[in-house]
Amino acid sequence: MPREIMHRQAADNEYLHPDFHGALSVGIEYLHEKYGEQAVRQYLWQFARTFYAPLTEALKTRGLAALAEHFRTIYELEGGAARFSLSEDELRIEVDACPAVKHMRQRGYPVARLFRETTETVNRAICDQTPFAAELVEYDDLTGRGIQRFFRRRCQGDPC
Amino acid sequence: MISCTEFIPAYSELFKFLEAQGGREVVEAFWEHLSDRFLGNLRSAVEQNGLRGCWIYWSRTLNEEAADFTMELDEEAGEFRIAMHRCPSMARLLQFTHIEPYHDYCRHCDALYRRVLEPLGYQYTIDLSECRQARCALTISGQPL
Numbered sequence: 001m002p003r004e005i006m007h008r009q010a011a012d013n014e015y016l017h018p019d020f021h022g023a024l025s026v027g028i029e030y031l032h033e034k035y036g037e038q039a040v041r042q043y044l045w046q047f048a049r050t051f052y053a054p055l056t057e058a059l060k061t062r063g064l065a066a067l068a069e070h071f072r073t074i075y076e077l078e079g080g081a082a083r084f085s086l087s088e089d090e091l092r093i094e095v096d097a098c099p100a101v102k103h104m105r106q107r108g109y110p111v112a113r114l115f116r117e118t119t120e121t122v123n124r125a126i127c128d129q130t131p132f133a134a135e136l137v138e139y140d141d142l143t144g145r146g147i148q149r150f151f152r153r154r155c156q157g158d159p160c
Numbered sequence: 161m162i163s164c165t166e167f168i169p170a171y172s173e174l175f176k177f178l179e180a181q182g183g184r185e186v187v188e189a190f191w192e193h194l195s196d197r198f199l200g201n202l203r204s205a206v207e208q209n210g211l212r213g214c215w216i217y218w219s220r221t222l223n224e225e226a227a228d229f230t231m232e233l234d235e236e237a238g239e240f241r242i243a244m245h246r247c248p249s250m251a252r253l254l255q256f257t258h259i260e261p262y263h264d265y266c267r268h269c270d271a272l273y274r275r276v277l278e279p280l281g282y283q284y285t286i287d288l289s290e291c292r293q294a295r296c297a298l299t300i301s302g303q304p305l
Contacts, residue, residue, distance in 0.1 A: 003234040010228045017224035020167035047173040074163040118162045
């Protein structure tokens, strides 16, 4: 066989490698096994507080529209069917099937027992120290189908 | 949901979190675990196709990751090479102004792939000397089939 060469520039392709969901799932399951449930939540909390800090700031200044914009982009990019209901005080996202879970199931990758925390803990962390709170109203571990709710805190006792 | 386009910073932060649990050895142990659990597709591609399995595996991953690279396969010479002109993962991490990449981020590629390929009889070398410029070079050689 002659020598084969492939050359690509970044602009030749779209950046979308869904197998990364499987690698994240392995990481979450590893933390769970080695360090327990709290380590999973602690890691995701720390990651979200750090990485999504600009989104948290946007949430403070622009309100829930900033979150809706962020999640619309993600679900469109990943091909996930999601319905958005947005008002000044509440954002509700109904997801028919989480694109990450769907991809892992299709490829035969194991889905971490606490994979739901990539939604629940991450959403709560994004809302931390803002006038808003997050709640995972429904979640199906098998498909990732679920309802996420973000709402304006009414008192200090509201979940953060 | 954490998008797959946000995985790289999540991965980098995971390495930091693990290191905080017990040092560098803990991160190394995770890389070994990830290699064993997650790179079965590379392992089987190489077992079935020899060096061409590397070509098959990285043809998909590097294109999906929108990497800037040159990949060469010379089966007669028993050599497969990747010249990574701009690694999409490291380049992405370096672009962020609000997070710092894990200090030894690039070495996970060495750890993960070496662990698959050397037991199959291949020589694996990687030059990470320019990884902070998001560049590296990988060579896999041998004809064990």
